[in-house]
Amino acid sequence: xxxxxxxxGGLVQPGGSMKLSCVASGFTFSNYWMNWVRQxxxxxxxxxxxxxLKSNNYATHYAESVKGRFTISRxxxxxxxxLQMNNLRAEDTGIYYCTGGSSVGAFAYWxxxxxxxxxx
Amino acid sequence: EIVLTQSPxxxxxxxxxxxxxxxxxxxxxxxxxxxxxxxKPGFSPKLLIYRTSNLASGVPARxxxxxxxxxxxxxxxxxxxxxxxxxxxxxxxxxPRTFGGxxxxxxx
Numbered sequence: 642x643x644x645x646x647x648x649x650g651g652l653v654q655p656g657g658s659m660k661l662s663c664v665a666s667g668f669t670f671s672n673y674w675m676n677w678v679r680q681x682x683x684x685x686x687x688x689x690x691x692x693x694l695k696s697n698n699y700a701t702h703y704a705e706s707v708k709g710r711f712t713i714s715r716x717x718x719x720x721x722x723x724l725q726m727n728n729l730r731a732e733d734t735g736i737y738y739c740t741g742g743s744s745v746g747a748f749a750y751w752x753x754x755x756x757x758x759x760x761x
Numbered sequence: 762e763i764v765l766t767q768s769p770x771x772x773x774x775x776x777x778x779x780x781x782x783x784x785x786x787x788x789x790x791x792x793x794x795x796x797x798x799x800x801k802p803g804f805s806p807k808l809l810i811y812r813t814s815n816l817a818s819g820v821p822a823r824x825x826x827x828x829x830x831x832x833x834x835x836x837x838x839x840x841x842x843x844x845x846x847x848x849x850x851x852x853x854x855x856x857p858r859t860f861g862g863x864x865x866x867x868x869x
Contacts, residue, residue: 676858686798686806686849688858702856738805745812746853747796751805 643667643750645739650755653729657759661724663739663752670720671695673741676748677713677724679757681735689737690724707733729759763787763852767861774840775869782864784833784850794854797826797835800863801846809848810835842868 649661661677677689690713693700701713712725722739737757741750764787774780784795792813798806808817810826813833823838837844845868850861 685862686851686860688860691856691858704857742853743811745793745796746851746858747808747811748798748806748851749808749811749817751807754805 643741645741645750645752647737647739647752647755650737650757652758652760654761655730655759657729658725658727659729659757660726661737661739661755661757663722665720665722665739665741665750668741668750670741671717673750674743675713675715675722676740676742677722678738678740678748678751679733679735680738680754683732684735687735691742692722726757729757731759733757734759762857763790763855763859765850765852765859765861767848767850767864769864770862771865771867773867773869774837776840776842778840780837780840780866782835782848782866784828784835784861786831786833786852789830790852790854792829792833794852795826795828795833796851796853798849798851798860799846800849806849837866840866840868844868 644666647663676691691702692713710728715722736754738754739752740748742748766785797810799809800806814826825836847863847865
């Protein structure tokens, strides 16, 4: 059974930092492009960041809205992907999903999501 | 950025009815990179159709997808109560990956 389990969400003040973690099981993690996708009532589903495979030199890509503030990373030995979020803003509030995808950009696997709330 | 526009935004269908949701892209996408998701209330999105017309594992055959270029569609051949959900199209052709705004499907 495929499982993606996110952790690390919660309440943080504007300008603060938070690190999300996601551990995967049930599929060959090292063969999948991993992404973070967030969802909020205001913006709907919004892609945040992507990290590719070792064979792609772990290339990363980011949404413009988070570039320079968020960093995605992975540890294939732990079947885990991370999202370091700095200088958080109110508009970063939402449910953050860890997803496992393919080279055609389809998000085949989704976690249950972790809620991040940025508020004073 | 490729903008995806879905239509309608909300709709209600009777059991057994055929429904079609459309997804219009602001620029042409290869059909290999257009995907659909289903999100039921209280749950994470789930991949429904990938590469325009390929059903994900476990998806009932009443679902189908078609399209090319800038125009794509998702069809449910016969509406069932369990199909109540919000449906999203998504493109994986370019960065940033983008989603449509969603179509909320309710049952009459």
